Amino acid sequence: QVQLVESGGGLVQAGGSLRLSCAASARTFSYAMAWFRQAPGKEREFVAAISWTGGSTYYADSVKGRFTISRDKAKNTVYLQMNSLKPEDTAVYYCAADRNPWRTVVTASADFGSWGQGTQVTVSS
Numbered sequence: 001q002v003q004l005v006e007s008g009g010g011l012v013q014a015g016g017s018l019r020l021s022c023a024a025s026a027r028t029f030s031y032a033m034a035w036f037r038q039a040p041g042k043e044r045e046f047v048a049a050i051s052w053t054g055g056s057t058y059y060a061d062s063v064k065g066r067f068t069i070s071r072d073k074a075k076n077t078v079y080l081q082m083n084s085l086k087p088e089d090t091a092v093y094y095c096a097a098d099r100n101p102w103r104t105v106v107t108a109s110a111d112f113g114s115w116g117q118g119t120q121v122t123v124s125s
Contacts (some may be wrong), residue, residue, distance in 0.1 A: 001114050002024050002025060003025035004025075004039065004087060004095045004097060004114055004115065005022070005116055005117070006020060006109055006116040006118060006119040007020070007021050007023070007098055008119060009093060010052065010122070011032075011122045012085055012121075012122070012124070014031045014081055014085060014086055014123055014124065014125050015085065016085050017081070017084075017085065018121060019079055019082070019096075020035070020079065020082065020093055020119060021078075022074040022077060022079070022116060023075075024077070024078075024097065027063045028078075029053050029076070030101035030102055030118065031096065031098045031100075031103075032049060032050065032052050032087040032097075032104065032105060033049070033050055033071060033078045033100050034046065034047070034048065034050070034095075034096065034106065034107065035043070035048045035067070035069060035093055035095055036093070036109060037091035037094065037121075038071065038092050038094070038098060038118075039088075039090060039091040040074075042095070045058055045066065046107045046109070047059070047063055047066055047080070048060065048063065048068075048080060049069065050069045050070065050078065050105065051103070051104040051105050052098075052101065052103065052104075053101055054070070054071050054073070056085075056104050056105050057069050057105065058111050063089075066083050066084045066085075067080060067081065067083070067088075068081040078095060080109075082121070082125055085121075085123045086122065086123060087123045087125045088123075089100070089121060089123050090121060090122050090123050091121060092114055092118040092119075092120050093118060093119050093121055094115055095115070096109070096112035096117040097113065100111070101112035120123075
């Protein structure tokens with residue numbers, strides 16, 4: 001099982017930006033990756049996903065046009081650039097790796113077998 005460690009969270013004002021990083025303990029170049037988030041009192045929700053090649057991405061409607069997912073295979077790292085942040089983006093953000101290799105974009109949490117511990121993002125109004 002791949003170990004994932006997120007970083008980059010913090011407190012930011014509305015309209016600001018943050019970049020989250022997800023470092024993997026092993027090579028994840030053949031696995032699709034994704035970011036999810038969970039706000040207090042709410043269920044975990046999908047945010048963004050990227051295919052194993054990095055050529056395909058998919059976003060939740062709530063973040064489309066503001067967030068960008070990318071990956072650096074040489075560094076075994078996935079990023080989430082978050083711009084124009086809103087208070088409703090406040091949540092713990094989790095990185096996840098697909099259970100199976102060589103797939104394109106996957107978005108259901110059940111498809112992911114490895115999860116990070118999460119990083120807190122707080123957006124103040």
